[in-house]
Every structure is written in C-alpha cells, then in structure tokens.
Amino acid sequence: MPIAPPHAPAARRDRLVLGGVFLLSGASALLFETLWFHLAGLVFGVGVYASALVLSSFMGGLALGNALISRFGRDVADPVRFYAAMELLVGAWGLLLVLSFPLLTVWLGAMLSPALDKPVLLNSLRFSFSFLLFLLPATAMGATLPLLVKALARRPGEFGLALGRLYGVNTLGACLGALAGETLLIAPLGLSGTGYFAAGLNLLAAVGALAVAKGFRDEPARAGEAAKPAPAALTGRAKRLLLAGFLSGGAFLGLEVVWTRFLQLFVRSTSLAFAVMLAVILAGIGLGGACAGWWLRREADGRRVTAPLILLVGAAALASFRLFESAAGVSAGPFQTVDWRYVTVLSLALMFPAAFVSGLVFTTLGEAFHREVGDRARSAGLVAMANTLGAMAGPLVAGFVLIPWLGMEWSLFLLCALYVPPALLCAGPTAPWPSAKRSRPLQAALAVFIMCLSLFPFGAMDGYFKRACADFLKDGEKLVATIEGVSGTLQYLRQDYLGEPYAYRLVTDGYSMSSTDRSAKRYMKLFGYFPEAVLQNPKSALLICFGTGSTAASLVEDKRLASIDIVDISRDVLRGADIVYPKPEKNPLEDPRVVTHVEDGRFFLLASPKKYDIITAEPPPPMMAGVVNLYSREYFQLMRERLADGGMVTYWLPVFEISPDDAKAILKAFSEVFEHASLWTGDNFNWMMVGVKKPRGPKPAKDFPAPWQAEETGPGLTRIGVEDPAQLGALFMLDGQSLADYLGEAKPLTDNYPKRLRGYPESPEVQKAYLADHNKLLDAMAAKERFAASAEAAALLPQAVRAESEAWFETQQIINTYLNNMLTPPPPLPAVNYVLSGTDLRVLPLWLMKSDAKKQAIVSKVLASGLAPTAETEFQLGIRALAERDYLLADAKLKRAQDLGYPSNLAPARVYVLCMAGLLSEAENLAAVAFRGGQASAQAKGYMDWLARTFGFRSPF
Secondary structure, three states, rough: OOOOOOOOOOOOHHHHHHHHHHHHHHHHHHHHHHHHHHHHHHOOOOOOOHHHHHHHHHHHHHHHHHHHHHHHHHHHHOOOHHHHHHHHHHHHHHHHHHHHHHHHHOOOOOHHHHHOOOOOHHHHHHHHHHHHHHHHHHHHHHHHHHHHHHHOOOOOOHHHHHHHHHHHHHHHHHHHHHHHHHHHHHHHHHHHHHHHHHHHHHHHHHHHHHHHHHOOOOOOOOOOOOOOOOOOOOOOHHHHHHHHHHHHHHHHHHHHHHHHHOOOOOOOOOOOHHHHHHHHHHHHHHHHHHHHHHHHHHHHHHHHHHHHHHHHHHHHHHHHHHHHHHOOOOOHHHHHHOOHHHHHHHHHHOOOOHHHHHHHHHHHHHHHHHHHOOOOOHHHHHHHHHHHHHHHHHHHHHHHHHHHHHHHHHHHHHHHOOOOHHHHHHHOOOOOOOOOOOHHHHHHHHHHHHHHHHHHOOHHHHHHHHHOHHHHHEEEEEEEEEEEOOOOEEEEEEEEEEEEEEEEEEEEEOOOEEEOOOHHHHHHHHHHHHHHOOOOOOOOEEEEEEOOHHHHHHHHOOOOOOOOEEEEEEHHHHHHOOOOOOOOHOOHHOOEEEEEEEHHHHHHHHHOOOOOOEEOOOOOOOOOOOOOOHHOOHHHHHHOOOEEEEEOOOOOOOEEOOHHHHHHHHHHHHHHHHOEEHHHHHOOOEEEEEEOOOOOOOOOOOOOOHHHOOHHHHHHHHOOOOOOOHHHHHHHEEEHHHHHHHHOOOOOOOOHHHHHHHOOOOHHHHHHHHHHHHHHOHHHHHHHHHHHHOOOHHHHHHHHHHHHHHHHHHHHHHHHHHHHOOOOOOOOHHHHHHHHHOOOOOOOHHHHHOOOOHHHHHHHHHHHHOOOHHHEEEEHHHHHHOOOOOOHHHHHHHHHHHOOOOOOOHHHHHHHHHOOOHHHHHHHHHHHOOOHHOOHHHHHHHHHHHHHHHOOOOOOO
C-alpha cells in the first residue's frame, strides 16, 4: 500500500471525523463550564463580583492557551495527537474539579475567612484561587482550536474554511451542551454524573482524534535541513487587526450582558431561561462561523469584508432592539414568563441576528489576519486570544460601569457604536483593504449602520420598565424609582391610600420580590418575632436577604439583641431602604446594632466564624436562577453550624409557585439537617421552616408574654394579627412523625442534585392543582390534632401556652380560609361573627373587612389634618367601631358611608351589625328594603338564612 506523501491532504472522512470530534469537544466544554461555575458559586459565592471574577479567571486561562499555541504551535509536528492530549487533560482535570469542589469548600472557606470584610483582598483571593483551579483545563481548552486549525489548514486558501468550520462546529456543540445539561443530564445524573458524562465526551473526542491523527502529521525535519526561521514581529496592520478582534469581542459580550438583563424584564430568571438565551447566542455564532468558512472557501477575501461585517453586527443589534416590541407581543402560552418557547422567540428576535454576524466576523477577521501573518497556529491562536481577552473585559465594563452609570438603553447604544473603531481598524486606503471612498460593501454597511443609529428608539426603555410591573400598576400602584444596578434592575412601587403612602413593593428584574403590604408583613415579621418570642434571651441575629426590610424591622424591635448582621447580595437593595423608609428613625439599617454585608449569603455562612442565636432568611423563590443553592441540604448544614447551642433558624418556604414534590424536597433537606425541625404557617402559602440546634426546652410560662408586653415588639406583633401569645402555637403545621409521613420517600434537595426541583407550573391549571394540594396542609383543625402530640411544640412552648393555643386553631382556620390571597375565599361575615363573638381580637376583624392598622392610622391622620369625611373614611371608621364591638356606632358610620356614595352595597353588613346590636326589628326592616321584592342571588339568600339561624332573624325570602 503506497504511503501518502508529506502534506498530502487528509481524507475527507478524516476531516469529517475531526469535525465530529470538535462538536463533542464543544458540548463537553460547555457542560464543564456550567458545572464549574455552579460549583464555584458554592465556594466563592454567586454575588456579581464573585461571579465576574470567576468568569474572568476562566477566560484568562483560555487566553493563555491561545497565547501558548500562538507562540509554540509552529513546533508541534503532530497537532491532532497533541489536541487529543489536551482533550484528555480537559476531561481528567475537569472531572477532578467537579468531584473536588465540594471537598474544597471547607478549606477554601477557611482560607477566605480572614478577608471577609476586606473586599479588595477578598476579591483578589477569589480571582487567584479560581484562576489556579481553572488554569490547566481552561488553558487546554484554549489550545484546541489553533491546534485543529493548523491540522486542517494544510493547503493555501484553506485557513478561512478550517477556522470557520471548526469555530462553528465547536460553538454549535456548546449550544447542544447548554441545552442537554439543563434539560436532560443534570436532573437524572446530578452534577457529578454530568461531570462523568462530559469527561466521557472528552475521552471520545480524544479517541476519535487519535484514530485519524496520522493523516495530519507534519513531515519531520530532515538531517541538515535549515531550522525554521523565528516568527517575524507583527506588522502594524496585524496589531490593528488584533485590536479590532479585542474590541469587537468585548462589545459583543457587553451586548450579551445588556441583552440578558433586558430579557429578564420579560421572562422569569430561571436556569432554563438562561440556558435558552445562551443556546440562541451560541447557535447564531456557530452558524455564522460555519457560513463564513463556506463563503471564504469560494475565494472571498477576509480583508475585503471584515470591516463591513463589523458594522453590520452593530446595525443588527440596533435593528433588533428597534423591532423587539413586535416579538414581545407574540403569544406562546398561558404562562409566557416561564415558557421556553417564548424565551426562544424573544432571544431569536433580540440576539440571534447580531450573534450570526459576529460569527462571520471572527472567521473573516481570522482569515485576514492569517494573510498578514502566515503561520496557521500563530494566526488562529492570536486571533482567538484577542477575542477572548475582549470577551473577558466586555462583561466587566458593561455590568460594572455602563449599566449602573448609564442604564441599559444608553449602554446598548454605546456598545453598538463601539463597533465603529474595529471597523476602521480593518479598513485601509489601499486594496484589498476597503475604504469608505471606493468600497461599496463598506459604504452600504456604513449607511445601514448610520440609519440604525439614527432610528434608535430612545425612551423606549421607560415603556419596557412599566411593562415589567404592569400588573401592579393596574392595581393602582405607582412606580417611584427604577435602579439599574450592578446586580439587577430594581423597581420600587408605592401604593397610596387617601394620598398617603400605604405599602411599598420591590420588583427585581420583573419579579415581585418583596412587599410591605399586610399579607407580606405578617409572614416576614414572623421570621423575627417567632424566635424572639420562643427563645429565652437571644443576643445575636443574622438575616440573609433584606428585601423591603420587614424582617429586619422585627429584629431591630427586640432590644435584647446586641448585634444584628444583615447580608444581601445587592448593595442597591440595601440602599433602597431609604425609599421604603424615608424617615431615618424607621429605617432598620440605621439602628447602631445593625452591620450590613454586601455578600452572597451562602458564602457569608461559609467564611464567617461567628455564631448566632437567631438565623433567618427569605431569599428569592428557589426556582430563580442561582437561588437553588440557598435551599439545599448542604446550605442548611452551614446554617446549623453557625447557630449557637439552643439557637433557632426560621426559613421561608414559598409553596405558591412550586409543586408539592418540590416543597417536599426542600423540607426533606431541612429535616435531615435539623433533628428538631418543624413546619409552621406564616401567611397563606408562605410557610416557615423552623430548626433548633440542641434545644434547651421552653422558657418559663411567666416570661413568655414578654414580647407582647414590650413597648417595641408588642405593637408589631399586634399589627400582624398575633395579638395573644397563645396564637403562636396555632401556627403549627407539622413535625416529627407527621412531617416524616408527609415527606414519605421524597429525596432531599442537595447541591449535587439541584434539579430535584421540577420548576414552575407550566399552566394555570397545574398551578391550581398544586395550590389545592398545598391547601390541605392549611387545615388548621387537622393541625390542632397534630399539635397536641407535637414534640417540637413541647420543646418550644410552655405547657400553659400550649394548652391555651388549642383554642386558637379555629381562629387560625379563619385566617387560612378567609384571607387566602390565591384561592377565592367565602363571604367573610360568618367569620367576622365568630371572631367578634368568641374572641377579644381587634385586628383580625379589620382584616376580614378589608381594613388594617395602617389604613386606620392613615384615616386618623387625614381626618386630623382637616379633611372632610368621605365615603371611604366613614367606612373605615365603621369597620373600626365594629372591631371594637361598638355596633351602634358601626351602623351609623356604615350608613353615612353609603349615603356619601360608597361604591359597594353596605346593607348586608349593616343588617349583620344591627343583629349584633340586638336590634332585630331594625335589621329585618333594612333587609326587607335592601332585598325588596324577594329577588336576590343564591349567595344573598344563604346569607339571610345564616342570619336567621344565628340570631332568630326573619328572612325576607
């Protein structure tokens, strides 16, 4: 069999094998990157600075690999075999990192602990450690593209084709890896299993490369043959091309940051949404690179077309933003914000055109640079290095400088305008470099670019911001502040009542994250009040996630606490406290005992050695991207380690948007860490997990009412509807055997299996089914039976309090049933009658009649200022009189409200009030007038029948 001569072209089959090999390599690389960044977040934190530094360290490793091959690649005689070695290195070290990160957590946490409150030192250490960890695999990844370009571009004119195809195939492989990891692999295999799968792809790629390596080997130098001359210094033109690659790469990755932030206003920030966005970008780049290779094969000259194409990247980004509104109006499903199809449509409309042209640019720029430099490995390595360094700098500039200073709209405009300098660097006065005077493609591209710049829709972002919170604006809330910060887009809304501020809402990236309305305040403040009431003498507290400050306020009210640490990932959220609390004396962050930390909560627990009596947290819902780490078993273990003996953790379990199986996975994780774990209700479907470390038993019964008697905490407890200490026990839901029976065979949510959470419900019908299932646990009368045998309740509440608590479960049932803000409650007056007749509560009757302490305070304030009584103020005064059991005054005020034009018919309520006052004949007369002719709905007839049974009332029907 004849031996192929040196430099003979490899067989077509071998070239196809290398293409398939590089496809696998791209999929593996993206899988490993996803796993590494996720696991690095568990160690270094997922704060914006930590994430940016970890990403930068990885990109630095890639650039180093590019640089090394550009320098030494000419000496590699067997590039495919060397490439196979790099794949093996990536697979082995990459898998080692996946398996080792959990083991490194404690060690790295101890190393970083001394720098916790020294941001410059801390971030320097984060970058250094992550760079060292990623150095080998990232460098090996960076070497792969130049090596294969050298192997495939063996004949003149093949460089552009080889670069485009390889770049395109590898990027399309990354696209597949992004989707496969998110949708197929991580759920069944876990992170470690997915790491093995990714390493298997590297092994398969290495085996495939070795199988065809012989056909791509360079002829060894003969004895006496002159050594290859040293690479010539780069020309000025070559340096300008590298700068163009750096600027265009930086601009595109900066645009990617802006695009992602912008799309978060329209879609829920889930890991699937981010995977789809990334996949669309990668698909665009990959297809662009592959098309450029095909184009250059037909003798197109990269020098002629690169400058026009660079301008077209900016033009495509500008045009896409201009036309985005039409895509945003596409209907893809009932739950558009979590529908992957809707995310795909928006991503294709906004990002794909510019990504596709960007893929063209990388390839044509590389081909133009190769014509200037000549050496295959050196050309591919240097161009990839310049592009990688730009990709390293672009997100930092966009995320930390442009968006916080200028906002997304101006950032997008400036990043698009930034494509002008690299286009100029790729132009020239003499052919084949294009010039604006004689190159029609450049003239056409310049005209399109200028037109798109001139048509940029300045001011459109305000409309998008309002759209992000449109549901709340429809309900009468006002947008009072928009903060485009480093960590996200924050919108503060205010609901006014009678011209006075009533409640504030924090919307983060289009999602309502926190509020100070009645319902939210009840469960958020309970996270602080519950341990303050139960523990004997707490001295220190840690709050993770500030939100709108309700939990922080409940902690500050307890003067026994000597220190309160508040940790939030966003500096802007902490600064937003000035919006929610315009009076400094009301701002919990102004309390001298409070120390704030802008840090990831999990990293703070890992690095801080401090012990606390109380740890409480209400992070974003677990399905938000990056938040699952704050609901896993390992995270709860960190919390337990930071608890002092006898200390308590209270933790938010938001079940309103997760399935029962998801709730069980979180509860299972929590209960496996805390041997003393229990579940309590907060408000509706906002539940509270309680864990105690080495409980010391209940405090004496005589001391238990102290928080209700204290000047600071007493009014706060009353305002959230816990007016009697024994009401605390009626919040009980599950513990011990009842909790174990509920969890059944559920598997815990762990760091290795983050996909044990199924995700948001895919339709309103599914969500209703979830809520119906969750609602079964809100049966307070069933909870009462469990409470009687509860070991955890016995460890937390004195016997006397437990005995009194049993009488309050009926009241809790009313709260669960009649104040449910996600299920349609029944008419409230029978519940009002139970509370008025059987308890001395003052707040709950207000709630049942659509009032609360805040509204009552505002009514008193505006009337004291001289405002003439209105239908609304008279109604509120009537409800106040009803809650105070002054029934004659209540009827007079309600009648006055109706006379002044109150929009709802108050006659049914007045009939009840007259019955409570013992004025049955007046009630019957009023009912006869109100329901003249005996015509009424079935609901009204049922109400009259209830009055008849309860008061001996003669129904008009």
